[in-house]
Amino acid sequence: MGLSAAIVGFGVASQQGQPGWRSEDYAAEAARHALADAGIGKERINGLITCKALNGAGGDLAMGRVLGLNPGYSASLDYGTCNFSIHFATMVIASGLADTILLTYGTDQGSTGGDFSRYGNEELHHAMIDPIGTMAAMMFRRYQHLYGVSERDLGSVAVAQRAWARLNPLALQQAPLSIDDYMAQPYYIAPIRGPDLAGFSDGGAALIMTSLERARDFPHLPVRIAGMAQTAPLRNLQNSNNLERPWMRGVAERALSGAGIGRDDLDLLMIQDPASVWVLQMLEAMGFAEPGGASAMIAAGETSPGGRLPLNTSGGHLSERYMWGWFHIVEIMRQLRGEAGVRQVEGAKLAMHASTMAAHKGSATVFEAMI
Amino acid sequence: MNAIPLPNPHDPLTAPHWQAARKEQIAMQRCPACGYVRWPAANSCPECLTEGGEWTALSGRGSIWSFAVYEKPLDPAFAELCPYAVALIRLDEGPIIYARMLDPPDRLACEARVVAVHEHVTDAVSLARFKLESANAD
């Protein structure tokens, strides 16, 4: 059975540190732009799905008040990194609960400081206060043990994504980054360095989703949800080798087969990348590279501008900004509409976004331009 | 934050773990029905859902799954420990736990054998650290 939802509008709030703005204000700014992009007023919205920020802000109760909405259906996700929110909206549309849905996310964590320590890491020993950085360091150390790759190899991820970011006006990290620049950085938590982790930032993103039947009633080229899949390895460290995150393999295969395509059909790939080692793990788990081979593929330029598998063409979390996958979808919308400017992937029609919640959840979505 | 944060040793669920730590043992709950040793502590077995568990002293031995090295403190309370390593340790009985290593970080390796050493941090709290078995044999 095919999926029957499409994205017909998107908007972003790209400002940093707006005086007096909280997470909901960034989400609302993005929502205004998404409505304008879809060419509709808010009265057309009959479903609201919001992704809460790390600090819990931006739930549907708050966003309904800020945006003045009384929709027929609303919900919010505690961890709605964009794939999860999109999958939820696709199900709501299929169920008939709503047919024109506004999805929002906003965060002020660049200004207020984020706190990862509350986030689903109850096993973490109290000696650690940056679970993502700590996990990334441990994941890469283990990866080195398994495959014998070097820190320089890991650096290829940040370097390749910075090259893309330099083509993206929205990217917060624009300074040139060579592999020697990378190696010259001190360790943050050995064996990883600053460029291996995303920094907190402010911002917001919003999408308008509707049914396939209605998708062509909007002014811009719609983008169809062609395939989607999830997995939830919630037992975390009770699972063997959970931090190697092998469970992403099945997720990508199911999303691709749902879309009726193979890996080679994709024009671009977006991987949620709060830490660089996740990109290596996911490229390999999803079969884009042999185990241990992802960094060589990246260092060879295969994922860089002009390469055969354009990857994180916005610069990703590492260089564009940390937006829980939402700007990854915005980038897919721009690429599939042909609006990505100097970094446009020629003729891009099919894209996949793969994302995870730390080591607890995984998801992938295949997007297709409805040309 | 100026002090290293400590657990509450009187928590009803985990108190037996902390009492065992005073005696320099790592104790976890073993399921009376299926034998699964669980961590973190819980009121029922995540493997077979049987309620209850027998607090059991483990061997305190295991191997390093991986480790991270803090060259600089993320929390000032840890400044004088730097550089120090925190490891994910796969205990011989199965559970995987986080713990601070006592060895110099440059001596550590994935899969190295380690053994627990308890540090009596306060009059009420003792914490398991680990050291290399090979260091033990020196």
Ligand SMILES: [Zn+2]
């Ligand atoms: Zn059991």
